[in-house]
Amino acid sequence: MLLAIDCGNTNTVFSIWDGERFIATWRTSTEWQRTADQYYVWLSTLMHFQKIEVDITEVIVSSTVPRVVFNLRVFADRYFNTRPIVVGKDGCVLPVDVRVDAGTAVGPDRLVNTVAGYNLYGGDLIVVDFGTATTFDVVDSDGAYIGGVIAPGVNLSLEALHQAAAALPHVDITKPQNVIGTNTVACMQSGVFWGYIGLIKEICARIKAEHGREMKVISTGGLAPLFQQAEALFDEFNDDLTMHGLVVINEHNRKNI
Numbered sequence: 001m002l003l004a005i006d007c008g009n010t011n012t013v014f015s016i017w018d019g020e021r022f023i024a025t026w027r028t029s030t031e032w033q034r035t036a037d038q039y040y041v042w043l044s045t046l047m048h049f050q051k052i053e054v055d056i057t058e059v060i061v062s063s064t065v066p067r068v069v070f071n072l073r074v075f076a077d078r079y080f081n082t083r084p085i086v087v088g089k090d091g092c093v094l095p096v097d098v099r100v101d102a103g104t105a106v107g108p109d110r111l112v113n114t115v116a117g118y119n120l121y122g123g124d125l126i127v128v129d130f131g132t133a134t135t136f137d138v139v140d141s142d143g144a145y146i147g148g149v150i151a152p153g154v155n156l157s158l159e160a161l162h163q164a165a166a167a168l169p170h171v172d173i174t175k176p177q178n179v180i181g182t183n184t185v186a187c188m189q190s191g192v193f194w195g196y197i198g199l200i201k202e203i204c205a206r207i208k209a210e211h212g213r214e215m216k217v218i219s220t221g222g223l224a225p226l227f228q229q230a231e232a233l234f235d236e237f238n239d240d241l242t243m244h245g246l247v248v249i250n251e252h253n254r255k256n257i
């Protein structure tokens with residue numbers, strides 16, 4: 001069975017794929033100090049708790065944090081006796097072309113998202129991921145990754161206001177009733193929420209105009225539904241998009257070996 005690991009700058013998600021579906025998914029904060037043994041104690045406790053008794057024989061990792069990769073390699077080797085595939089590293093081949101400026105290291109999460117998007121929905125896509133950053137990634141008609149947009153994440157934007165301005169509190173995102181806020185929290189939520197609605201619409205419209213073809217917009221990440229409920233911004237929402245991409249890339253590479 002496959003263990004797929006998606007390390008973001010904020011959270012790391014572990015999912016077990018049984019060949020047909022994800023039988024379990026767990027989330028932990030990303031900390032580069034965490035050792036292979038700590039990963040195993042955490043994972044085996046959760047597996048035991050959910051009575052999941054499976055043999056993990058393959059591991060694939062996508063990490064936007066370079067420092068965590070070493071310990072995840074040790075983890076895969078020590079506890080599952082396998083060499084992990086690490087997206088973006090030697091030994092991992094993508095099933096699609098990457099057409100960006102020479103020397104550019106595209107975030108593996110962005111590549112994985114576009115592989116998943118192409119596999120599920122075909123070409124000419126915009127994939128929007130609401131993580132630490134909000135990323136827009138463009139898939140050409142042949143599935144190639146051809147670039148995108150990086151914007152500050154929703155929670156990061158709110159946190160930046162709190163960090164930089166003494167009188168602004170920590171606030172969680174929500175859809176405000178009105179645009180005109182009548183208290184500090186409502187004003188901040190309005191700025192980020194409606195600002196984001198505008199950002200998403202503007203960026204998608206400009207990408208479509210620049211690309212010059214009909215495009216589908218696919219969203220992923222916990223915050224996508226919050227924006228979608230205010231306006232129909234996305235054609236599809238897929239919470240497991242990154243995990244699905246890891247499964248596709250794993251199968252592609254295991255076939256090639």
Ligand SMILES: Nc1ncnc2c1ncn2[C@@H]1O[C@H](COP(=O)(O)OP(=O)(O)OP(=O)(O)O)[C@@H](O)[C@H]1O
Nearest residue numbers: 008009010011130131132133172173221222223226
């Ligand atoms: N209504 C909400 N308000 C605030 N946070 C939310 C809400 N819905 C979901 N979230 C949070 O949004 C985050 C979305 O997870 P996702 O994996 O997409 O990004 P992340 O883990 O924050 O970023 P990264 O992948 O870059 O580490 C989760 O931490 C989830 O708890």
Ligand SMILES: CC(C)(CO)[C@@H](O)C(=O)NCCC(=O)O
Nearest residue numbers: 064105106107109110131133150
């Ligand atoms: C943009 C993020 C932070 C989104 O997770 C990640 O994909 C990343 O660190 N990318 C590296 C630079 C790039 O993708 O061009």
Ligand SMILES: [K+]
Nearest residue numbers: 008109131242
């Ligand atoms: K993510």
